Amino acid sequence: MVQALSRFGQQLFQPPSDTIRNVDADSWYSPLQPVQPIAPEGTEPRGFQYWAGQNLLWTPRADAEYTAADLKQLAQYPLARICIENIKDLISDSKWEIQLKMKPGETKKDLANRSKDDENLLKLSRFWERPDREHSWPEWLRPLLDDLLVIDAASILIRKTFSGEIVELPVLRGDSIVRYIDVNGFTPLPPQPAYAQNWWGIPLVNLSTDQLIYKPRNIVPRNTVSSQLYGMSPTEQLATEIKIGMQRLQFTLDYYTEGSIPGVVQVVPRGTAPSKIQEAMEWMNSELAGNLSARRQWRLVQGFNDPGKDDQIEFTKEPLLADLFDEMHIRKICFGYGTSPQRLMKMMNRASSQQMDESADIEGLRPWVNWLKSVINYIIQRKMGLTEYEMSFDLTKEPDPVKQAESLTMYSGKAILTPNEVRNKIGEEPSNAPEADQLGVVTGTGFVPIGMAAAVAGSETDASGTTTVTPKPGTDDKGKPKPKGGGDGGNSAGAGSDAKGSADNKPAAKPNGNGAAADKAHCGSHGRYDSDCLECGRQEIRRLEKQVPPAAAIQAVTQASIAPSPKGPIGFCAGVTISPQPVRGWLETLHYSQITLELEKQHKHASTQIDLPPDAAEQVLAGGRDLIPDSDLMSHGRELHPHITVRYGVEDDADKLQAILKDFKPFEVTLGLVHVFPISTHSEDSNPVVIDVESPELIRLNAAIDAAMSAKQNDFEYHPHCTLAYVKPDAAKQYRGSDKFKGITFTVDAVTLCGKVRFRR
Secondary structure, X not given: OHHHXXXXXXXXXXXXXXXXXXXOOOOOXXXXXXXXXXXXXXXXXXXXXXXXXXXXXXXXXXXXXXXXXXXXXXXXXXXXXXXXXXXXXXXXXXXEEEEEOOOOOOOHHHHHHHHOOOHHHHHHHHHHHOOOOOOOHHHHHHHHHHHHHHOOOOEEEOEEOOOOOEEEOOEEOHHHEEEOOOOOOOOOOOOOOOEEEEEOOEEEEEEOOOOEEEOOOOOOOOOOOHHHHOOOOHHHHOHHHHHHHHHHHHHHHHHHHOOOOOOEEEEOOOOOOHHHHHHHHHHHHHHHOOOHHHHOOOOOOOOOOOOOOOOEEEEOOXXXXXXXXXXXXXXXXXXXXXXXXXXXXXXXXXXXXXXXXXXXXXXXXXXXXXXXXHHHHHHHHHHOOOOOEEEEEEOOOOOOHHHHHHHHHHHXXXXXXXXXXXXXHOOXXXXXXXXXXXXXXXXXXXXXEHHHHHHHOOEEXXXXXXEEEOOOOOEOOOOOEOOOOOOOOOOOOOOOOOOOXXXXXXXXXXXXXXXXXXXXXXXXXXXXXXXXXXXXXXXXXXXXXXXXXXXXHHHHHHHOXXXXXOOOOOEEEEOOOOOOOOOOOOOEEEEEOOEEEEEOOXXXXXXXXXXXXXHHHHHHHHHHHHHOOHHHEEEEEEOOOOEEEEEEEEOOOHHHHHHHHOOOOOEEEEEEEEEEOOOOOOOOOOEEEEEEEEOHHHHHHHHHHHHHHEOOOOOOOXXXXXXXXXXXXHHHHHHOOOOOOOOXXXXXXXXXXXXXXXXXX
16 A cells, blocks of 8 residues: 555656756857756655764754743743743633534524534534543643743644544643654655654654644745654743743842842052951951942951051942843743733833734734644644534633723624623523613613614603603604694694705794703604704704804804903813703804804813813824825714813812812923824724823823812823824824924913813814
């Protein structure tokens, strides 16, 4: 059988002729015919240049710069070991699942239906829970990953029953495996021996590829035969850096254990007897070696100077035990292993540290998990013969319950997942309510299933919690069409209104839950006032225009939020509330003479902020347009009113703010580097790009307002910043660290108090 396979293999390669057509050695400027090959006819190409008798070398990595023992010694360096163990912890804790491979054009729903009652899925899942029938999945995986990260020689023994069924997959130590090659330099096919296990320097047993899975991840040819056969682990890649770190660590250890240099050294005068010096030195070393408290005390030694001569004293300089090299060293080691250095570094601002930590964990783990997935799938599909199955890993597990809740709430509130799918993700039993299996969105009235949107659009809930349904225009209480000319009790648009109800709709009084009249316009599309309806919002603004005289509006705004800040003692500007029942949920403009106001969304709380002066604001806006193209924007887009939030979530009390500001004088603010904040619920899947603000007074002002006017607890530590824009996540990194705005300085002499309803020029 072996000879038959060999003959068949020879037929896979047909060598070309040895001459090139139309190349004549006697013609002018001829390239000439190639040199005749030295190999006998029928010889195939070789995988690499190996030594004659290569298979007689049964020592793994015979000519490598670092043996497996050397690499294991390097991996004991504390920083390297911390990174290795962290990778093992994260991967072994990752969620995995055996699933059917998705066919081309197949939907997830079809895949789920095909997976129901599949016996192989359950059988494979049970097998991988204890792959060697002794250790659990994490216990089995950790030594495999250790060999991958230290020597890149992950090895798994295959044990089968007489019928050929795989029942055990114990992990072998990769440093004991020797590789054999065939005549072409490739791994021999079974039943030929492909590997041997080295036992105290001698081959113990031969193994074929049907009996051993040997999977180096990173074969890097580098002028040695061993580098063609054995992998290059991250430990070997970092070997030089690790050795430097080990020497530096030894230096620090010696400083605390072997050092004997006191804080003061007395220079011995000429003529002092060597025996006397030796006696004094032995005494000093015995007294001070390893004694940190004694080494930092003053020492007086007699007999080292002639009578009448001054003592010679030197104050020694303490060695530098930590410098900038340490930070760079930590970053290199952590990057090489693919883990975040954040927990080992000095403190930095919240946004940078969170962004770095999250991206490093995901990006660093992905190569190792991809390798592990390929090995497991190779066993399932090639060794077990189950070609339709695979293992998948979920690296998006969020350890922070608050972040996880925000993420799941966003998925459920934006009609991406149903409530029961969310409950399944957190391990809760599904709800029996029919709406729990429907996609929906979160509105001002709560969660609304998509399938019930039409019914909910005509309902209202009063203050007592009672829900009433308002019929659509032209229908009676039961939803049946009314006769032509019939009224609707003032709850629908007038006969002269257009499809959107934007014509002469008049506000109508309608009792609310408290019995008071809500003087609101009614939209022609649904016959009632809806605070989340854009057309209702437009009608309400028209009503406000009629109620507020233009001159009064101009005067109120000029004296308040858009007035120039007064010089001298710091002042404030109160937000203007024109309507006691403002429109919420929509952005609209009001035109009063030369003044244009924006009616913003109603907020839950008031806020205090620093509005940038015109010159600084123009610089920030122009710089933002130059730095960030429109193609990178998403969510809220650009911030068109540059400001620095001092404290959000405060009482709408101008008198309290004025009392606080009496203790402050005008101060300067300087803009710094550009930062990128992580995605949050407010940013709607985008990354806020902000400018760091340098000002100790802002920190003090924030604390003072927080203590006297706080209406809600802070969600995070205060970090002064000026928001530029909200950008796509894949474009955010390029803006981090930009110094385009660094050095812009202006004086703060006013604080703006923004109410729950805000009008801005």
